[in-house]
Amino acid sequence: MDEEVKSLGVFLALTDDDCTRFTGQQEISAEFDLSVYSGKATSTLLQKGSTKATFTKKLTEVGFDKLVLHTQLFDAEDNSKTLRDDYITITANVLMYTKPNIVRLPETANSLKRRQTFAANHLQRQANLFASEKHAFATDFILYSNDGQEFRTSRFLLMAHSPVFAAMLTHDLQEKQQSLCKLADVDPECVEILLDFLYGCGVDKITAANAEKALIMADKYQMADLRRACEDVLLDSVNSETAVRYLILAHQRGLDVLKEVALGVIPKNMKNVLTAKNLEEVLQSHPDVVELIMEHCSKRMRTANE
The missing domain is CATH 1.25.40.420 (Serine Threonine Protein Phosphatase 5, Tetratricopeptide repeat)
Known part of the structure; x- marks a missing residue:
């Protein structure tokens, strides 16, 4: 009993047996409910507290400094005891656990092949849509090349592959408001390379003749994978x-x-x-x-x- 603040504190402490059980663990987590009842039975609840804690070598005791106030135990007028049979009953429900050690199994040849197949199929579906007439129904943004040609595309794909387009289309800029962007320094050939890349159609249109200007475009719009593809073509040339x-x-x-x-x-x-x-x-x-x-x-x- 804390006489100064006139309250009862209840704590949960980690025992030597607990420490032995979790030997080698740096931290032990616990969830617990502490309840205080008047008398030997659990029919009259005075107070209840619930908390979570993480025990360490330095922290071995956690609880409540003022779980039950003095006024809940004694009558305020005559200071007579109101506890049944001069007893209090304290119960605790405790769940203790350690963080699981996650073991990552090495990737097998089959699982790697499945992932690669999934990625290839995903890109192929995008490429098929891009090549079909249905593509026009799935576009919400227009790119204009330097000669004014119009190329319809998806702002989602632009934002996914280019931080520049992502910034452009998430701020209140003209391009976002009008759903179009004029690429004043990009010719139609490079726009087609850009769209093929976005829709997973490959980079076959990149050649030694256009790789330099395509790389400059990829650099400007911070498209790292397209930049690397252009560099590969230049290396071969x-x-x-x-x-x-x-x-x-x-x-x-x-x-x-x-x-x-x-x-x-x-x-x-x-x-x-x-x-x-x-x-x-x-x-x-x-x-x-x-x-x-x-x-x-x-x-x-x-x-x-x-």
């Missing part, structure tokens, strides 16, 4: 004629793999590189790239002489 141009693009766009491949081609084909069309004009416009080339060539020469 690096040669003595394209190496400097691709190096400039890679340096500007942060394409580290393409940069290394292009730098590797230049010293091996220096004669052809130096005779490439518009090389002098290109290098004058990008002195930082010239520095990269010179540094790379010097490094190769040092390595060869060691």
